[in-house]
Amino acid sequence: MNGQLEVVVLAAGKGTRMCSDKPKVLHHLAGKSFLAHVLDRAKPLDATATHIVVGHGAELVQSEVADYQARFAIQSEQLGTGHAVTQVLDDLQDESVVLILYGDVPLIKTSTLSELIALVESNTMALLTVDMMSPKGYGRILRDTDNNVVAIVEEKDATDEQKCITEVNTGVMAVRATDLKRWLPALSNSNAQGEYYLTDIIAMAAGDNIAVHTTQPANEYDVLGINNRVQQAQVERFYQQELAGQLMDAGVTLMDPARLDCRGRVTAGRDCFIDINCVFEGHVELGNNVSIGANCVIKNSKIADNTDIKPFTMMDGAELDTQCTVGPFARLREGTRLSTKAKIGNFVETKKAIVGVGSKINHLSYVGDAVLGAGVNVGAGTITCNYDGANKHQTTIEDGAFIGSNSALVAPVVIGSGTTVAAGSTITRNVESNNLVMARSKQKSISGWVRPVKKPS
Numbered sequence: 294m295n296g297q298l299e300v301v302v303l304a305a306g307k308g309t310r311m312c313s314d315k316p317k318v319l320h321h322l323a324g325k326s327f328l329a330h331v332l333d334r335a336k337p338l339d340a341t342a343t344h345i346v347v348g349h350g351a352e353l354v355q356s357e358v359a360d361y362q363a364r365f366a367i368q369s370e371q372l373g374t375g376h377a378v379t380q381v382l383d384d385l386q387d388e389s390v391v392l393i394l395y396g397d398v399p400l401i402k403t404s405t406l407s408e409l410i411a412l413v414e415s416n417t418m419a420l421l422t423v424d425m426m427s428p429k430g431y432g433r434i435l436r437d438t439d440n441n442v443v444a445i446v447e448e449k450d451a452t453d454e455q456k457c458i459t460e461v462n463t464g465v466m467a468v469r470a471t472d473l474k475r476w477l478p479a480l481s482n483s484n485a486q487g488e489y490y491l492t493d494i495i496a497m498a499a500g501d502n503i504a505v506h507t508t509q510p511a512n513e514y515d516v517l518g519i520n521n522r523v524q525q526a527q528v529e530r531f532y533q534q535e536l537a538g539q540l541m542d543a544g545v546t547l548m549d550p551a552r553l554d555c556r557g558r559v560t561a562g563r564d565c566f567i568d569i570n571c572v573f574e575g576h577v578e579l580g581n582n583v584s585i586g587a588n589c590v591i592k593n594s595k596i597a598d599n600t601d602i603k604p605f606t607m608m609d610g611a612e613l614d615t616q617c618t619v620g621p622f623a624r625l626r627e628g629t630r631l632s633t634k635a636k637i638g639n640f641v642e643t644k645k646a647i648v649g650v651g652s653k654i655n656h657l658s659y660v661g662d663a664v665l666g667a668g669v670n671v672g673a674g675t676i677t678c679n680y681d682g683a684n685k686h687q688t689t690i691e692d693g694a695f696i697g698s699n700s701a702l703v704a705p706v707v708i709g710s711g712t713t714v715a716a717g718s719t720i721t722r723n724v725e726s727n728n729l730v731m732a733r734s735k736q737k738s739i740s741g742w743v744r745p746v747k748k749p750s
Contacts, residue, residue, distance in 0.1 A: 294410050296469070299389040300340040303377045304328055304396030305348025305368040310521040316350035318396035319357055320525060323532055324556025324574055327519060328354065330399035332361045337403050338392070338410070344381040345396070373488030374464065375480045382477060385470040392467045393491070397518045400532060401465065405510045412506040413467045418498055421465040422507045423516050431461035432492050434507075442505035445492035449485035462492055463516040472503060540567070545579075548587075562598065586620065594625075611643075632667070649692070662704065663688040672698035672716065679704045691726065 308317025318328040325333075328345075335343065343363040347354045348371055355365055366380040378393060385391060390413045392406065405421065412419035420442065422434050433455050435444040445462045446455050476494040484490065498505050510516050514531045517524065530551075536559070537550035544563040547553055552569040559573045562581035571585055575593035579585075583596050586604035594611045596602065603620030610627030619625065619637045628645035631637065635648045638655035646660045652669040654660055660671065662679040669690050677688040678701055686704035690696065694708045697716030708714065709726030718732040 294390050294413050294467075295415055296388045296390050297386065298338060298340045298392060298410065299385055299470070300335050300338070300343045300392045300394060301378060301381055301385075302328070302331055302335070302343065302345045302363075302394045302396050303374060304354060305346050305351075305371055305377055306397070307349040307371070308397070308520070311525075312522070316354050317519070319350070319354060320519070322399050322519075322525070322529055323536070323554075326357060327399040328358055328396040329361075331394055331396055331401070332358060332363070334401055334403050335392070335394060335406065336361075338406060340392070341386075341389070342384075344384060346377045346380050348377075373482065373486070374491035375477055375489035375493065378473065378491055379477045379480075379489070382474055385473065387471050387474070389470040390467055391470050391473055393465065395464055395518060397520070398463070398465070398516055399519070400515050400517070400528060402510065402515055405508070405515065406465075408508050409465065410467045412508065413469065415469075416502070417504045417506050418468040418472065419466060420495065420505050420507050421463045421510065421516065422460050423463055423509050423513055424459050425461055425513060426459070428456075428459050428461045433458040434460040434462060436460075441499070442495060442507060443499045444496040445490075447484065447486070447490060447492065463510075464491070464518075465516065466491075468494070468498075472498070472501075475501075557592075568604070580615070589620075626661075660688075662686065663690065665690045666692035666694070666710065668693045669696070670694075671696045672700065674699035675702070676700075677702045677704055 304318040306317055311317050311320060319326045322330060344366060345363045346366050346368050348368040351367055364384060368377050368380050390410060392410060409419045409421055430448055432445045432447045433451055434442055435446055437443050476497045480489040480493055482489050495505055514528060517528055519525050519528055533554060534550060536555040537547055537553050540561055541547055543561055545561045545565045545567060548568045554572045557573060557575040559577045561579040564582045565579050566584045568585060568587035570588045572590045577591050578595040580596060580598035582599045585602045588604050589602055589606045592609040594608045596613045597615045599615055600613050600617045605622045606620035608625045611625040611629040613631045614633045616634045617631045622639045623637045624642040626644035629643045630647045632648060632650040634651045636653040637643065640657045641654050642659045644661035647664045649665050649667040649669060651667055652665045654671040657673045658671055659676040661677055662685050663677050675696050679685050688702050688704045689707045691708060691710035693711045695713045697714050699717045700714050701719045703721045706720055707723045709724050711727040712724050713729045714720060715731035720732055724730045
């Protein structure tokens with residue numbers, strides 16, 4: 294490639310076939326918008342500038358990808374792809390090579406784009422094509438007897454013979470800015486669609502003796518544009534299969550690769566096991582020999598070696614040390630930190646809870662804004678009353694304390710080391726170490742009491 298690189302992403306379309314009020318490029322694939330996928334895949338190319346052409350829902354699109362520091366151009370009327378690229382012409386540097394991408398083609402690989410860009414020289418441009426078994430709806434690549442690309446014909450303008458061509462246009466191309474600035478103003482909309490086709494510059498290149506070099510992606514799905522919900526689901530499943538394959542290559546056992554959803558980034562050590570219907574969101578790190586039971590949802594969490602996550606566990610923003618056990622039916626909310634050999638059982642919810650080495654919260658409890666020392670045992674039905682209606686307060690349970698079932702610890706409160714809280718107690722004041730503490734009303738029985746009955750209507 295001669296010159297610096299600028300990227301242009303076309304993202305102005307409404308996406309009528311999505312039947313949605315949301316701009317098409319903001320619909321999600323694996324938990325991230327189509328457009329964000331495209332921008333992430335272009336980022337390693339180190340372009341000097343990225344231009345996004347927006348139209349329908351422009352403000353929403355700009356807001357959603359504001360972190361990418363792209364430049365935006367408005368296409369107020371959708372008059373075709375050639376018209377869209379024209380909106381950024383004045384912002385392109387003459388010495389640049391321009392890579393043109395589409396905001397609804399989320400799976401295009403960075404390596405493919407690098408290969409494409411490398412084909413651009415002073416007298417060449419580059420076009421990404423693909424061979425399709427069923428090319429209906431795509432522009433066909435026309436070649437001369439020497440196999441040189443001479444034009445692209447859109448399907449609505451193609452003859453029956455041309456429609457039999459299986460090599461089709463993906464729309465992705467790399468071309469020198471000086472050539473774009475010469476060709477785009479000369480485009481015509483005299484075609485079946487009444488639009489300014491970007492693809493018409495291929496014939497212009499041939500007329501100017503600019504050779505059109507082509508390359509192809511490894512897979513058809515890499516360049517599949519998403520136009521409706523069915524295609525969205527198809528691309529989602531293909532992408533999930535790719536991610537599942539990467540996990541298995543890293544040494545993870547998947548009970549069924551078709552029933553896994555990664556909506557972010559998952560890294561895993563050796564000999565991990567993931568059962569069916571698990572969903573991973575954000576950034577999830579699994580150590581060695583981690584077991585994830587069926588139907589778990591794990592988001593932005595770190596799980597260390599030899600930890601067992603049982604079925605139907607939900608986890609968001611948690612960090613687990615080695616040899617922990619969690620679940621089934623547990624919920625670990627943001628700020629939960631489990632030390633080695635800690636155990637969280639069924640129907641337990643934690644939030645901003647630091648749980649010490651070997652401590653247990655086995656069932657039916659809520660522990661929030663709490664610090665538990667080592668060897669603590671929390672009985673069933675225990676809650677930390679951390680919220681007074683306005684502010685959150687902390688509960689501290691020191692090493693070796695035993696909290697009896699159905700206890701309420703009203704924060705702020707400290708339970709001293711080695712202390713036992715009797716079942717059914719409501720603790721409102723700090724308790725010294727090695728005590729037995731109980732705080733419950735005296736049991737009372739009334740003999741001869743008659744249960745009320747409904748009056749006849």
